[in-house]
Amino acid sequence: MRALKLHGRSIALIAIIVPLLAVFAYVAMRSGPLAPVKVTVVRVQEGTVSPTLFGIGTVEARHTYRIGPTLAGRVSRVEAQVGDRVSAGQVLGEMDAVDLSDRIRAQDAALKRARAGVREAEARQAFAQAQSRRYDKLSALQAASEEVAITRRQEREIAEAGLIAAREELARVxxxxxxxxxxxxxxxxxxxxxGVVTLREAEPGTTVVAGQAVVELIDPSSLWINLRLDQVGAGELARDLEAAIVLRSRSEAPLPGRVLRVEPRADAVTEELLAKVVFDSRPEPMPPLGELAEVTVALPPAPAAVVVPNAALRREAGEVGVWQVKEGRLHFAPLKLGAADLDGRVQVxxxxxxxEEIVLYSERALSSGSRIDVVSTLPGAHR
Known part of the structure; x- marks a missing residue:
């Protein structure tokens, strides 16, 4: 009787445990770690991409004028203030003349003496020429000696030399x-x-050396963006390509522009290309120099080819590719990629x-042995 009771209990326990294990296994296979991974898939299609380059640059001026004296001296006055718009020919300041005006007056007096000396030399030269011609005629008529005629010719040459010296002295003065x-x-x-005054580097009374700037001026029509772009994918960057410029202070309004030139020297440290991008029209108000700008350059459209969403790309064992879905099983396909655009499409x-069908999104990382459950949208995805 006791053995029959134990046997009955065992059967009862088994009857309870087996369904529980079955329920546990079902739950584990459907919603636990062994459950299939929910994925969304997309079918690969052919299409074209409009590749773009994106980079960060700074606002700079193509033409900057540093205005200062050519000789050392003391600043007498500075009339320009930072931010002032000035016109060509406008006086921005002045250096102390010290004794320069007195020296010019002394040169004026020397100039008068030199001109008087020239007039005197011209009179002597004219008189000497007349005397020389007169005595040459008298000598020919034997009315004067040859020695006197020679003396008069020498006097004429001396007067001509004196005139040349007087004129050279006048030119020197x-x-x-x-x-x-x-x-x-x-x-x-x-x-x-x-232009616009951007710097005022010296105040009245300051002594500056030759070549030192007192005022810095820029031409606002010469503003451009000094752009830095990743060398990867920038092989087709060229002059006159269209660009969209987003200034950091005006992110809501992109400004049209174009590539003016690609610099012949790249940055070997940062592995970037350098380019100059100009505005199609001068922005108003003028952005400050040094402001950051985001620049998107539109490259020529790529030829039609297989295109995949950028979100589908994965990196496995150092290779970039996508997870293909074939007969409900996963297979990783390494890809050779081409151009990409800002819409998230990549050329294959x-x-x-x-x-072919590929995985677009998955709720967790995949492997070649993962079981998948294809759904239209993932739980918690943005609608």
């Missing part, structure tokens, strides 16, 4: 005075073009053909 006047003009700091050069 004129040149010295012109140099002093030019120095005086150079003391006036004049704007060479219409080798590894896939049109019509």
């Amino acid at each position: 004129q040149s010295e005075r012109a140099a002093l006047v030019a120095q005086l003009e150079n003391l006036r700091l004049v704007a060479p073009v219409d 050069r080798a590894g896939l053909t049109a019509g």
Whole structure:
């Protein structure tokens, strides 16, 4: 009787445990770690991509004018303020002339003496020429000796040499005075073009050396973006390609532009190409120099080919590819990729053909042995 009771209990326990194990196994296979991975799939199609390049740059001025004296001196006045718009020829400041005006007046007096000396030399030369011709005629008529005629000719040559010397002295004095006047003009700091004052580097009373800038001026029509682009995929970057410029302070309004030139030197450290991008029209108000800008350059459209979404790309064992779905099983297909666009589409050069099915999204990482459950959308995905 006791054995029958134990046997009955065992059967009862087995009857309870087996269904529980079955339920556990079912739950584990459907919603636990052994459950199939939910994925969404997409069918590969042919299409074209419009490749683009994206880079970060800074606003700079193509033409910058650093205005200062050509000789060392003291700043007398500075009339330009940072941010002022100035016109070509406008006086921005002036250097202290010290004794330059007195030296010009002294040269004026020397110039008068030199001109008087020239007039005197011209009179002597004219008198000597007349005397020489007169005595040459008298000598020919034997009314004067040959020695006297020779003396008069020597006097004429001396007078001509004196006239040449007087004229050279006049030219020297004129040149010295012109140099002093030019120095005086150079003391006036004049704007060479219409522009905007960006720096005021010296105040009145400051002593500056030759070549040191007192005021810095830029031409606002020469603004451009000094752009840096990753060398990968930038092989087709060329002049005159269209670009969209988004200034950091005006992110809501992209500005049209174009590539002015591609620099012949690249940055070997950052592995970037350098390019200059100009605005199609001058932005108003003028953006500050050094402001960051995001630039998107549109490259020529790529030829039609197999195209996959960028979201489908995975990296497995150092290779980039996609998970193919064949008869409900996964197979990793390494790809050779081409151009990509900002819409998230990537050109496939080798590894896939049109019509094949690939995994677009998965709820967790996949492997070749993963079981999958194809769904239209993943739980929690944005609608």
